[in-house]
Amino acid sequence: MNIDYLIVGQGLAGSILSYQLLKRGKRIMVVDDPQLQSSSNVAAGLFNPITGKKMVKTWLADDLFPQLINFYGELEHFLNARFLYQKPIYRPFTSFAEQNEWIAKSADPTRQKFIQKNHHTSAYGDFVYDAFGGLELNFSGYVDIATLLKEYRAFLRREQMIVEEAFEEEKLTIFDDSAQYKHIEAEAVVYCDGPFSEEKSHFSWLPFRRVKGEILIIEPNEQIPVIFNRGIFILPLENGYCKVGSTYDWEDTSWDVTEKSGMELKGKLDAFFKKTYKIIDQVAGIRPATLDRRPFMGTHPVLKRLLIFNGFGTKGVSLMPYFSEKFCNFLIYGKELPFEANINRYFSLY
Template sequence: MRVDYLVVGAGIAGSVLARQLLEMGKRVMVIDEPSLSNSSKVAGGLYNPITGRKMVKTWNGDVLFEYLDGFYREWENDLDESFFYSIPIYRPFFSIEEQNEWMAKSIEPAYISYIAGIKQKPFCEDEVQNPYGGILLNKSGYLDTATLLKSFRAYLVKSGLLLESQFNPNKLQKMGGNYTYEGIDFRHLVFCDGHLSTTNPWFSWLPYRPVKGELLFIKSSVMPRVIYNRGVFVIPLGSGMCKCGSTYDHGQLDEIPTIAAKSELIDRVKSLVNFDFEVIDQKAGIRPATKDRKPFVGRHFEERNIWIFNGLGAKGVSLAPYYARQLALHMEENGALDDEVNIERFFSLF
């Protein structure tokens, strides 16, 4: 079999990139062993224009959020599946001073398109603790990553575009300007292998900072009307279920849920919401984060047809569509890569 691209990994990064390349008419084969990494399947999936304790606009948010909505909705139509949910996010204020600050920001051109409203008095008091009111955001919501990845995987299998095995570097052979791997001939090899890339023989020199994250699934008689997010997110999933998260652990890098994380998340959820709940499930994964919190995108220093699309971290849902498109255009048409994501910024480490 001859293809244009072999994509290693079928998490969010690999799946989004494979779709972008297929949409451009390229021949693609994806190789993935689903048991090796769980992070994309258990991701919170939140896309949020205003993030962090200090509530700042998401890095490069204007271009990211302009692109992602249409991308995911078109993918839903193609797969005949629902996994992209546009839901307002409500972020309570910590103080009157913060309320006043956002009253002023709400009319600034940089923020106005993301703000659905400023609540100067408590909002939905039966659901959320917000004595100082809060900010209601639009251009926000969540991606059901598990459903997306399952649906796209089924499409790849049906189309004969998935090799379900672990990539073995020792089986890769170079033949002139092309490569071969287990009977597959191709020109470009792209690694989208998440935290596993820390041991990748071509890209292990990059400054990764993987982090373990854990989520809770809770059930309540109260169904939140919006996503609540301040110190922890609470995403309504329907039928009384909510997804809550997440934690950040740079030390214990495994995918085993812990009692400590469960206790931490329960405390944080209780400090945010005003309703009782029961913990139904807990999941853990390892995010492929980076030292400077920007993705790794680009070409290997020496092997000019080996590429990486990785390091999307906790914002993968927002980052993946735009930067996968940018990489695809770079590989095919020599389009520019943003300096902030191009791995050339770390070539001195090679």
């Protein structure tokens, strides 16, 4: 079988990149083990233009957010499925000083489009503690990643574009002008397998920094009107449940849930959320984060038919539509990759 690109992994990165390549008329095949644990399937899928404790604008926000709404809407239409949910995120202020700071910041034209309303008094006091008001954001919401991946896998199956088995790296041979994997001959192979790329011999030298995250699934006694985000997020889902998260653990990178993280999340939730609720479940995933919190994209320093598209961490939903387009332009037209994401910044480690 002759194809253009063999994609290793059908998480969010592999799905988005393979779709972008198909749009450009390329022949692809995806190799993915359906039994393999995937952080994409348990991730909250939030996209949020104002993030962090200091409430700063997300890296590349002006480029990312208008594009991601269009991209996921287009993919919904292609798959005839619903997984994009645009929903305001409400971030309560913690003090009058922070409130005043954001009154000034709201006048900045580069921030105005991301702000739906700057509340100077409590806006959702029936639900959360917000005595100082808060910031209500535009270009925010979540992607139901599990549904996206399920529907995209069904498409790949129908079109016979997926091999559902574990990728066996020892059966991959890289030549100067092509790559061979079992019966498949490809122009190039792209690793999109999240934290598992770190276990592959060809990219184990890259400074991945796996981060475990755990999330609670709760059933509140009342429907939640917006996404709340301050210290933790409370994300209302279409089925009436909410996702609450997330923890960050750089030491324990197992896929197991822990009582410690469950108690941490419950403690933060009870200090922030006023409604009663029932805990339904607790899930864990391993984020494919990187040392400098920037993606890993580009060509292996020696094997020129071997590439990687990975390392998007907690902001993968926001980053991948934009960077997958950049990566396709690099693959197909030879355009330069953004410096911050190009793995050549770490070639000295090889």
